[in-house]
Amino acid sequence: MHLTGLELRRVRMPLVAPFRTSFGTEECREILLVRAVSDDTEGWAECVALGDPKYSSEYVDGAQDVLTRFLIPALAEHRNLDATTVGRVLDRFAGHRMAKAALETAVLDAELRLRDQSLSSALGAERESVACGVSVGIMDSVAELLDSVADHLEAGYLRIKLKIQPGWDVEPVRAVRERFGDALLLQVDANTAYHRSDVRHLAELDRYGLLLIEQPLAEEDLLGHAHLVRTLTTPICLDESITSARSAADAIALKACDVINIKPGRVGGYLEARRVHDVCVAHGIPVWCGGMLETGIGRAANVALAALPGFVLPGDTSASNRYYRNDITAPFVLQDGHLKVPTGPGIGVEPLKDALADVTTATFWNPL
Ligand code: OSB
Ligand code: MG
Numbered sequence: 585m586h587l588t589g590l591e592l593r594r595v596r597m598p599l600v601a602p603f604r605t606s607f608g609t610e611e612c613r614e615i616l617l618v619r620a621v622s623d624d625t626e627g628w629a630e631c632v633a634l635g636d637p638k639y640s641s642e643y644v645d646g647a648q649d650v651l652t653r654f655l656i657p658a659l660a661e662h663r664n665l666d667a668t669t670v671g672r673v674l675d676r677f678a679g680h681r682m683a684k685a686a687l688e689t690a691v692l693d694a695e696l697r698l699r700d701q702s703l704s705s706a707l708g709a710e711r712e713s714v715a716c717g718v719s720v721g722i723m724d725s726v727a728e729l730l731d732s733v734a735d736h737l738e739a740g741y742l743r744i745k746l747k748i749q750p751g752w753d754v755e756p757v758r759a760v761r762e763r764f765g766d767a768l769l770l771q772v773d774a775n776t777a778y779h780r781s782d783v784r785h786l787a788e789l790d791r792y793g794l795l796l797i798e799q800p801l802a803e804e805d806l807l808g809h810a811h812l813v814r815t816l817t818t819p820i821c822l823d824e825s826i827t828s829a830r831s832a833a834d835a836i837a838l839k840a841c842d843v844i845n846i847k848p849g850r851v852g853g854y855l856e857a858r859r860v861h862d863v864c865v866a867h868g869i870p871v872w873c874g875g876m877l878e879t880g881i882g883r884a885a886n887v888a889l890a891a892l893p894g895f896v897l898p899g900d901t902s903a904s905n906r907y908y909r910n911d912i913t914a915p916f917v918l919q920d921g922h923l924k925v926p927t928g929p930g931i932g933v934e935p936l937k938d939a940l941a942d943v944t945t946a947t948f949w950n951p952l
Contacts, residue, residue, distance in 0.1 A: 627694030630882035632849030709891030717743030873899035880913025
């Protein structure tokens with residue numbers, strides 16, 4: 585495929601409610617979109633980097649900078665581009681996986697549209713819909729949290745994930761269990777907020793029958809997580825620590841996790857995300873699809889990935905209205921706790937022209 589250029593587009597979208605985690609509060613999503621343009625078609629992707637380098641070292645202005653100065657110019661040397669070639673060309677640059685993922689995915693979307701193939705079928709998906717959970721932020725009070733969880737269960741979500749941090753962990757978990765009962769699928773996510781010295785405190789969560797504890801310790805602390813796996817009865821899930829199929833294989837070999845959260849942006853794209861999935865399936869490690877508060881563009885691709893057979897737990901693939909009043913694609917709507925996997929070519933959705941224009945703050949055209 586001959587690409588004529590790549591457009592970088594900045595959009596700004598207010599969340600329906602502030603989303604608080606152990607690393608900060610997100611009120612408005614600053615997003616970078618990539619559009620790959622060829623003579624015959626175009627492809628879209630969403631870069632999942634957040635505004636600040638707190639969840640990971642990447643941040644949206646940094647992603648835009650590395651794309652503009654290094655990653656896109658590197659593609660200009662190549663006449664004939666497909667997603668696999670993009671991945672190989674970008675490999676010579678260290679890190680910046682979220683920026684690389686966006687570029688590769690935009691090209692992949694365009695390539696699949698030319699072939700008239702859906703992303704879900706290209707990845708080897710087997711399901712027509714995916715089971716959805718919801719990630720519930722830290723709140724000012726337990727009463728407020730219980731109201732929020734009740735609303736999400738009313739909407740049909742099949743699993744609840746509570747964000748936790750020191751001072752907001754055992755008490756909210758206990759209260760949610762007490763109010764909603766033992767049958768509720770419940771898990772927690774610490775986003776690295778704890779230390780090895782907190783092991784005995786974390787073990788207090790064992791009595792609440794959680795599906796898993798996500799990323800309690802630092803990104804680099806595989807041995808600390810391995811100690812937790814041996815010490816706690818609750819399964820340990822890694823998010824931030826898993827940056828590639830190789831790091832997934834290492835974490836599994838070190839017995840540093842029982843479950844893995846796969847986020848395509850974090851591992852450098854959907855092709856690598858499938859390799860992480862395959863490694864996990866080969867080792868009997870259950871996986872689920874994480875989220876980064878995506879618009880419909882990123883969500884469409886995540887839902888396709890979540891339809892692969894190894895995704896045996898409900899994902900953070902919530903409906904559009906959990907995040908945004910007006911999504912930039914046709915909204916993803918929850919049906920019996922599930923989202924439908926798009927079946928059209930590529931990611932299967934396109935931005936709505938007016939909705940996109942309303943939230944766009946800048947566009948940059950990079951000819952190839
Ligand atoms: O750790 O999974 C996380 C959102 C932003 C950054 C990191 C995380 C999250 C979420 C929300 O938990 C997932 C979503 O609903 O998109
Ligand atoms: Mg997480």
